[in-house]
Amino acid sequence: MRQSEVKEFSVEELHEELENHKRKLADLKMTHVLSPLDDPSEIKKVRRSIARIATEITKRELD
Known part of the structure:
Protein backbone atom coordinates (compact mmCIF):
# COMPACT_ATOMS: atom_id res chain seq x y z
CA MET A 1 0.00 0.00 0.00
CA ARG A 2 1.42 3.34 -1.04
CA GLN A 3 1.41 6.48 1.08
CA SER A 4 -0.87 8.21 -1.43
CA GLU A 5 -3.43 5.44 -0.91
CA VAL A 6 -3.15 5.71 2.87
CA LYS A 7 -3.86 9.46 2.80
CA GLU A 8 -7.24 8.86 1.15
CA PHE A 9 -8.63 6.82 4.07
CA SER A 10 -10.60 8.26 6.97
CA VAL A 11 -9.34 7.73 10.53
CA GLU A 12 -11.80 4.87 11.13
CA GLU A 13 -10.77 3.19 7.88
CA LEU A 14 -7.11 3.57 8.86
CA HIS A 15 -7.73 1.78 12.15
CA GLU A 16 -9.55 -1.02 10.32
CA GLU A 17 -6.75 -1.35 7.77
CA LEU A 18 -4.17 -1.40 10.56
CA GLU A 19 -5.95 -4.29 12.27
CA ALA A 51 4.26 1.43 9.50
CA ARG A 52 2.76 3.73 6.85
CA ILE A 53 -0.73 3.39 8.31
CA ALA A 54 0.46 3.88 11.90
CA THR A 55 2.44 6.96 10.85
CA GLU A 56 -0.59 8.48 9.15
CA ILE A 57 -2.77 7.83 12.22
CA THR A 58 -0.19 9.50 14.48
CA LYS A 59 0.17 12.42 12.10
CA ARG A 60 -3.57 13.04 12.06
CA GLU A 61 -3.84 12.78 15.84
CA LEU A 62 -1.19 15.48 16.26
CA ASP A 63 -2.92 17.91 13.88
Missing part, protein backbone atom coordinates in the same frame (compact mmCIF):
# COMPACT_ATOMS: atom_id res chain seq x y z
CA ASN A 20 -6.34 -6.15 8.97
CA HIS A 21 -2.66 -5.76 8.13
CA LYS A 22 -1.58 -6.84 11.61
CA ARG A 23 -3.74 -9.95 11.28
CA LYS A 24 -2.29 -10.63 7.82
CA LEU A 25 1.26 -10.25 9.16
CA ALA A 26 0.59 -12.72 11.96
CA ASP A 27 -0.87 -15.21 9.46
CA LEU A 28 2.10 -14.80 7.11
CA LYS A 29 4.58 -15.33 9.94
CA MET A 30 2.77 -18.45 11.14
CA THR A 31 2.59 -19.85 7.62
CA HIS A 32 6.27 -19.11 7.07
CA VAL A 33 7.21 -20.99 10.25
CA LEU A 34 5.28 -24.08 9.16
CA SER A 35 6.40 -24.10 5.55
CA PRO A 36 8.41 -21.53 3.56
CA LEU A 37 6.42 -18.91 1.73
CA ASP A 38 6.63 -18.62 -2.05
CA ASP A 39 7.34 -14.90 -1.66
CA PRO A 40 8.91 -14.18 1.75
CA SER A 41 9.28 -10.50 0.83
CA GLU A 42 5.51 -10.27 1.36
CA ILE A 43 6.21 -10.11 5.12
CA LYS A 44 8.41 -7.05 4.54
CA LYS A 45 5.74 -5.38 2.39
CA VAL A 46 3.04 -5.89 5.03
CA ARG A 47 5.32 -4.60 7.81
CA ARG A 48 5.98 -1.45 5.81
CA SER A 49 2.28 -0.98 5.13
CA ILE A 50 1.61 -1.24 8.87
